[in-house]
Amino acid sequence: MPSPNDVPTLYLLHALGASAGSFRRLGDALAGRVDVQGIDLPGFGSETAASDTSLDATVAHVVGILNEKARGRWILGGHSMGGKIAALVASRVLNGIAPLTGLAGMVLLAPSPPRPEPMDEERRALMLSWVNDGAISEPDAETFIDQNTARPLDPGAQSLALTDLRRTSPTAWRAWLETGSRVDARADVGTLDLPVLVLAGEDDADLGAAAQPGLLAGVYPRARFHALADTGHMIPLERATEAADAIAAFVADEVLAGPVVPEEWARLIAGDRVDDRVRGILNRRAVPDDRGYAPRVLDLAQLTLLREIADLVVPQDGPAIDIAARVDAQLARGDGDGWRRDGLPPDPEAYRAGLDTLAAHWPTDPAERETVLGAAIEGNGPTGGPLDAGLLAAWLEDARVDLVRQWLSHPASMARTGFDGFATGGRAPIRGYVELTLGRREDWEPAGVGGTIATGDAA
Template sequence: MIDHPVLFCLHFLGGSARTWRPLAEQLGPTLRCVALDLPGFGDEAHRPGGDVAAMADHVAARIRAEAPTGPWLIAGNSMGAKVALALARRVEDGDEGLKGLAGLVLLAGSPPSPEPMAEERRQAMVAWIDADPETRRREAEAFVTANAGAPLDPEDHARTVEDVLRANPQAWKAWLTGGANEDWRGRIGTLSTPALVVSGAEDGDLGPEAQAALTLPHLARHRHAVALGTGHLLPLERPEDLAALIRDFLAAPPQTAETPALPPAFAALMGSDRVNSRLRATLRERMREPDGPFCLSPEARATLSACLDRVLPQDGSGKIDLARRIDARLASGTGDGWRYASLPPDPQAYERALRTLDAAARATHGSAFPALDGADQDALLDRAASGRLPALPDGIAPELMTCWFEELRGEAVRTWLAHPAGLAAIGFTGIGAGGDDAESLPGYRQTGLNAREPWEAPILESTGDAR
């Protein structure tokens, strides 16, 4: 539980610090909201705006001036979310002046990648901000209305339209032609800061599918909530629901994927003198989550994780993070010593094959592979296995996707069985075939069907044969 935190709030394009007033009222004493105007907007409209890094500089200076004495969080709506992600990367890179970041709240967030906006609409928005006053007001009204899933409270609507009209046109255009198109994927990488991601079900460009495909892969610890009947202006549309989500997030921040616990019988066997000390050390090392380096892009890692959930489903509350382990293996250059000669080296083969699979998902269903349901994912994997995916200029040829998918399945099983939890799941007791003093601790003597050695406690309760 985070005690008495401060929530710094960054608004959407055309918004201002006033955007956060309804949410601040709902949060009440839970935490103190400090809403900031980004350069070119609200009370900072005299500034010309800038790129994402410049906006992050502006916010960082305000946070340092505020000097929070305890933990703090940062919330960003749309444009503000991309700035929040840039700040989180600074914190994780060791910025001494920004210590204490305890969480991110990303609302209909602009992702680290360029925003998925139709170019025609972008150019129309650039054009009307410099138009005559009557046209600007008409377009500002339409802009606010189009971005809400349902009509806003009349006072909120009027205040938001006025915020759009007082925005600095240079800042407005700088975001649409610059900041929104900046590619921060490489710089953001994967953040470990806990994050609450909320998307509006009626948000056309940055709704649930876009968040799953473009933002979530960059967050190692996240919770994703979808607000039904809601568009892009979440702090204005659903302040009460949003406050409840934030309170829950504060009480129990999302953790990394829970690793599976070893069954007591297997854990006891692993710790017994029947297991060679070198083997025991190796098994314990295999239980440790790799901390890098990694080589796959966040988008490829997300697609790989979704593939592995279909190829080798894991039951129970915890699971082995196969994607993380395979990514670390690819980066290390180790492996089983061979590959298909027709495929490029493993790191390139995985990146290109996963890109091919994701492109096929978008072409077929209009969504990234991780955002599809299980049946649609299975259908695409069946097409990959039979060489029926479409060809891409920089992808893997359809007939070679069959080779890659065969490699993936083998890698998944090898990685799963290398973990002690995988061995326990199949009831394997061979680790206890002899300890450091093998002569006094002989291995198996019983050779009859389902015959069990006295030292073999049952690992699997549901089967008669645990070997």
Template sequence: MTDDPVLFCLHFLGGSAREWRPLAEHLGPTMRCVAIDLPGFGDEAHRPGGDVAAMADHVAARIEAEVPRGPWFVAGNSMGAKVALALARRSEDGDPALAGLAGLVLLAGSPPAPEPMAEERRRAMIAWIDADPETRQREAEAFVAANIGAPLSPDDHARTVEDVLRANPDAWKAWLAGGANEDWRGRIGTLATPALVVSGAEDGDLGPEAQAALTLPHLARHRHEVLLGAGHLLPLERPDALAALIRDVVAAPPETAEAPALPPAFAALMGSDRVNSRLRAALRARMREPEGPFCLEPEERATLAACLDRVLPQDGPGKIDLARRIDARLASGTGDGWRYAALPPDADAYSRALRTLDAAARETQGRSFAELDGPGQDALLGRAASGRLPTIRDGIAPEQMTCWFEELRGEAVRTWLAHPASLAAVGFTGIGAGGDDADALPGYRLTGLNEREAWEAGIREAPITTGDVR
């Protein structure tokens, strides 16, 4: 055995250990991949399958037999992710066979909650697995095609269909009728194990909104990435991108949850036919953290983040990185179409205003603005709002600072409200006003004071948890 990191890999329903070969090749010598066939699939097709706990037992035995000496991780795609979550809970509860778990990689994962799958489709999938060979072949081809964002290579496609066809029908049905419907929310609770969560933008049932609503709330330390153009079979579709993400997370595990989770009712609304596909795509895009380019210097970004924490404090698990989003907007040169005539262009105004604020903090307190406590920051922001900050070289004048701080407050609220989690927090259901069929727009039927449609049930109506906007 070596001390290199080991990645134990668990496949999707109907898959096998072969699913992970492309990822193993892209990870190369940086991480050793040990792909495991779950009971009833791949080379374990002679087994009848089992529930989530039984599959976790099977994997735990393999991990214990490997005796990984270095840090080890467990990756799960779809069905395999639910098993990975069960293993993480056992590890955190002190199972000696699972000591040393360093992180999770959850790819289009089946969540702790029952999977959000239409019952009609579940019954159809259970029915065709026992059909005649011609029907099975046709349905297996359709199953693979429906779960990818773009066609696989001919060899990968053929192997994936072959894996589906060699699955034990009893194991296939056991997952659809049992494992996928098991409710592990209470047992999983909130895991401290660092986790990389990856979803495909073209995934139907377990795409970005489902992960945000059903998986992220169980992970105290996570990073959520969305792969554009990808579907459900991510290790086969995007092994290069996954390898890069995994290397990043192994090198720097997430310390805290990076984004707020979507309430399940709002996620279900986003995925419903009441929301047209263009709007759904826009909302999903708003959930992704911008990757750049950016234009603010690190010290300026830190000052901006500290300002935003005072202007629009965000409580509870997860947090929208408003500073990152505003910085990306500044670098893009886009905006709302107007600015104060007294101010220079946005990017220049922000940079100079943040330097002015930081200089005032250092002059009066001997520390940067980001290092001050809340009352100290509030005092300086109050001076900025009333035009009482001194002018510095390459900064902006006091009256300009007043205009900039007003602009900052408006941008903070606009940026926050653009995120679907914020729309859910204020109980906004307007996204469900109409789907793709223009001739059958559902709209609203109840228009009386405090009246709510049946489909609005469960959408958050509690007070906003972000504090008062100053």
């Protein structure tokens, strides 16, 4: 059976008037590549309407389902209304508030943005009038479908959409149109720095391909936008095959990069022994690296060289962490240990100077690089560059610490080394350890620790 880390699960939240069943065709098209599981929201599909119709209550409903189901590396997504709810859920996962771990990316289909959704007020009033006397009638449901598609749906899709609309709770329908769509949740969502695919139709007026970049500006810095021609708002029913191909390519390129946290360790991170803030830090560190990362302090040539140095300092088996890019991001944030050798400039300048000094003498043959790096570490490095041999060796000491620290701080590395010192408390009083003895692991500690860590002589 495929591992959830190889074939990740995409949990999808549906649009207004739809249900989890609206993603069935998408799931069939993605079979063997991504496991699609839709989630019915309160008042839609098989879920009865909730007494509390707020966005917070709906988010809590989704978090509860994910807590039962989500394992390994998983993706969260949403269509239209579901997109706004997905953003709030993802924010809680990355902040550690939700007892979840493993979120590796998002897939959004014509999403309602965290800000108030753009909607013509006359159309809003018309849609609200459809539930004045109870459930949506068939003629009104047909009008809604016509307004949200570029072309007539095939009979099967039309029947599914009509069934979902007719069984939608008037209370849930009204709650979204009157309140949920108008809520400005940008402060709660913040910036979600993880891989995101946004699919939108070119014939969708309010939430289409032309509008989405502006609507989502500042929310998803790593968003990849994909326009679907001759498509309206009902993407899962109009363009399941095309959407599936775009999702599969996105998952292969962006989501499956880097190591994953073993299941036993993931359960520990998601559990009540871990403080919310700590869980959030670990969840953000576990997000797959940006394959198209643009350096912020170094230039591209310097970052490439730092990656080659990183390969020698911290050799990685299997999917690797881009620790050089993480160091560049660290420099951009101004993070550091607050110490540097006398004579070295501030960290950003020292990195640029050290890399430029090495660059002029760096071999093209990978087999020779370890010798050059080892000599520089011993103080016998090249001369004539921005740093002399002594300062170059001092900078390399700092750089090696940064590279190793970035590797060790990843939750998958913590699992590999057996470090679970982050699991000492939570909402309950700090528990700590009963006995600190070499080779002694307590009952709550994960038993499996990964294999031998590869180390290079140059480290």
